[in-house]
């Protein structure tokens with residue numbers, strides 16, 4: 001009997017219950033908490049200089065069109081009464097830590113995506129915690145009472161739907177996608193909400209008459225594959241509400257990566273390189289958080305015509321600078337080296353850039369009896385850099401020209 005049961009289990013996956021939690025206007029909300037006089041006002045967080053960029057905008061400022069990654073000067077033009085608040089990294093770091101403490105109470109499977117965002121696998125918790133709507137409310141209430149900040153929560157049978165749902169009623173929203181209502185929930189959403197559909201792809205979709213996610217269902221998987229390559233199959237699956245990826249805490253992950261799709265093709269290698277560096281910092285931050293070392297670094301580049309290339313390099317983990325987890329410098333040496341070699345050989349304007357770390361190990365194997373000067377210095381640099389990433393969040397600009405991305 002047993003083999004029959006396991007065969008069956010392999011074909012019919014157990015229904016899952018996944019939550020996605022995302023803090024509302026995170027940096028701005030912390031600023032309002034620390035200075036209640038800012039409540040209800042249009043504010044942005046960022047450095048108020050000629051080259052300053054908006055880290056985030058309060059929901060009041062968003063009504064004027066202010067948003068993350070926008071030059072402060074533009075934000076001010078859009079909203080004359082705008083208040084620009086300087087960045088207080090330590091505070092965001094503090095609240096991020098407390099957020100993850102709360103999330104850990106709800107599930108042993110928490111996958112951080114950035115400082116204010118995570119997936120939780122809640123499969124099987126309903127008996128203990130109640131129906132999804134109750135769990136969602138509990139999570140929001142716990143965050144509110146512990147941090148005095150609000151979060152939005154989406155709960156759904158998979159990651160894609162949970163993340164889309166948490167975004168659906170921001171701020172302080174709760175959206176549950178019940179099994180069986182997946183396609184109904186997705187149908188009316190703008191096509192740009194589909195994972196992997198950047199501005200360029202959205203344009204191509206619109207040329208095909210696809211404005212909403214539901215419109216995609218009119219096309220067969222084969223047709224979409226013909227037009228969008230392998231991505232086409234992925235779009236078709238998402239549009240049907242299918243996504244079988246598991247919630248994987250970083251310490252159990254096979255790889256950790258970040259990628260960015262640009263609004264327009266980027267013709268400046270320097271600009272792309274800066275985004276890659278930021279992605280490397282984020283990946284390194286997550287590796288160190290999970291106390292992991294990476295054996296392989298991969299850079300992914302997609303051109304305007306959708307052709308995608310990947311380049312990988314091995315890192316000798318026994319000689320890598322830091323003895324317990326990956327150092328940004330080691331990862332960057334590999335990722336930056338791959339990128340620079342590619343720029344020299346065959347640079348073309350870039351539509352997507354991504355950086356990933358794989359062959360992960362706990363890295364605690366070797367006892368370094370004689371840590372040399374470089375090790376100690378490297379660890380100090382990384383500690384400082386981690387503080388910065390944790391402070392400034394996933395899109396921060398650091399380390400000699402790193403910018404954007406995440």
Ligand code: TTP
Pocket residue numbers: 022023024025026027028054055056057068069116117170171392393394395396
């Ligand atoms: P987000 O969760 O993307 O944005 P948010 O929390 O400010 O707003 P929302 O309610 O839409 O979730 O990012 C979390 C924090 O990361 C944000 O508060 C500031 C920082 N960040 C940047 O510094 N630069 C960026 O470009 C983005 C997107 C975020």
Ligand code: MG
Pocket residue numbers: 022023024025026116117
């Ligand atoms: Mg957020």
